[in-house]
């Protein structure tokens with residue numbers, strides 16, 4: 001059968017190309033079940049995706065092996081040590097949509113004729129030794145949305161690539177010369193950096209750079225060069241010193257905070273009288289202001305009579321769950337230390353309340369008086385992402401599977417990206433963290449608690465929960481920005497991937513800063529150990545995990561202007577599961593191995609918009 005032919009092609013490939021890590025490709029087991037890196041179409045009749053990052057392949061790709069997988073749509077061999085020239089027989093893979101060969105040792109020219117791959121959507125050949133010029137046949141790839149040829153030795157002029165769907169371009173660090181053709185001038189300068197100076201003689205500032213992680217994350221242990229090792233040693237030593245210093249500072253801050261306000265830890269739940277939620281001293285002119293489209297029919301008096309329960313005390317105030325007499329449940333957030341007057345507060349609430357987006361939790365109403373500032377939201381009974389990840393295990397808390405985490409990441413990224421275009425592109429979320437992320441009715445992430453940083457008198461001192469999300473520059477400037485939102489989002493992604501809190505203590509009472517910890521593990525090349533153990537039970541997701549890790553790492557880079565924009569992050573995350581774009585008919589997010597990982601209801605437009 002066809003799938004047996006595919007299986008034989010894979011076995012031939014594995015046999016002929018030496019690799020450091022062993023693959024569980026057992027001749028006697030069905031290829032569509034459990035074979036590392038292999039996914040099949042729905043009826044199991046063909047292999048359609050092969051992702052083998054960081055397996056330690058070395059040597060050239062053996063001819064007449066992979067080229068027999070004629071139904072293949074995704075091929076990723078990135079982060080290996082493959083050398084030799086581009087395997088031209090891959091031209092037989094007419095269905096290829098994604099071809100990822102980055103971080104290998106390929107040399108020689110790129111294939112001359114790209115037109116054989118009509119469906120090609122993503123190309124990443126970066127970080128190899130490809131030379132020669134960029135073939136103009138790339139122009140024929142009408143679907144192409146990302147092209148990364150960075151860090152090679154490509155020469156000559158850039159052809160006029162008129163690609164309507166191209167969203168991400170990176171040609172940096174080659175030997176390209178001439179001028180940037182008109183068709184590509186909409187891309188940021190960073191896409192062309194590190195080439196002959198003539199390339200940069202055009203000025204564009206419009207679209208932002210995407211900072212792609214520079215180093216391969218998955219690497220085999222025995223292969224680094226000595227000089228690099230020495231350098232790494234120094235870097236690690238410096239990081240450890242930095243970490244110690246940071247931990248000490250943090251400890252001092254924590255202790256001070258505890259003494260200053262006697263923060264009692266967890267507030268007791270369920271015993272708050274309604275009167276305590278809202279004091280009765282408001283002046284009569286102040287009313288609850290509801291936003292358009294809100295069906296709630298209660299007023300302040302009703303809220304006063306509601307029974308209330310403390311949900312928690314956060315950076316900006318205390319949140320209560322209020323149950324009204326008609327059983328409506330809402331969350332009332334009581335703000336402390338608002339630093340602006342009524343008009344400015346109302347203006348900001350107007351901006352926040354006008355956002356109607358499925359990935360942004362709607363502000364239903366607000367209230368402003370001299371003594372009391374309140375915000376009203378719907379109650380999300382499933383609880384926050386923080387609770388789902390770190391709450392106590394029990395019947396109510398099944399493990400969070402990878403599909404759900406992907407949907408949370410995609411949704412939250414889109415929500416924040418939506419926030420960022422508001423107010424003339426200036427609105428800042430200012431408080432991105434897992435306790436402010438919930439699941440919407442379609443089980444996608446949605447964000448809450450936005451836009452408050454500008455109305456509060458100052459950013460609160462870094463209490464432990466918030467500190468782990470805060471971008472390094474915010475520690476000094478005390479001012480949240482869109483790029484600090486991206487940083488916080490990156491921390492949240494790391495939390496999703498590792499299952500660990502941004503700042504947590506080990507059993508030995510050591511304070512661990514998640515971003516630094518991930519950096520250190522990745523540097524020491526134990527990438528697999530970064531991931532949440534709960535995720536390792538799902539087969540064939542390693543490549544996706546590593547991709548998501550790279551996105552997270554790009555978000556948490558130290559320099560704010562090197563972080564990607566939120567809209568780009570959202571696109572990159574949607575690209576982690578590219579098959580989700582394609583199966584228009586079923587409208588579902590495909591895993592390729594549906595017997596193992598149940599598909600979830602995600603329509604294509606969900607992931608592509």
Ligand SMILES: Nc1ncnc2c1ncn2[C@@H]1O[C@H](COP(=O)(O)OP(=O)(O)OP(=O)(O)O)[C@@H](O)[C@H]1O
Nearest residue numbers: 311312313314315316319331377378379380384435
């Ligand atoms: N709309 C909501 N539905 C259900 N739970 C909510 C809702 N809004 C907030 N919560 C939960 O209530 C608790 C307190 O929320 P609050 O926003 O006051 O603090 P926080 O998220 O811990 O910190 P911050 O104030 O910095 O956002 C959190 O556990 C949060 O997840």
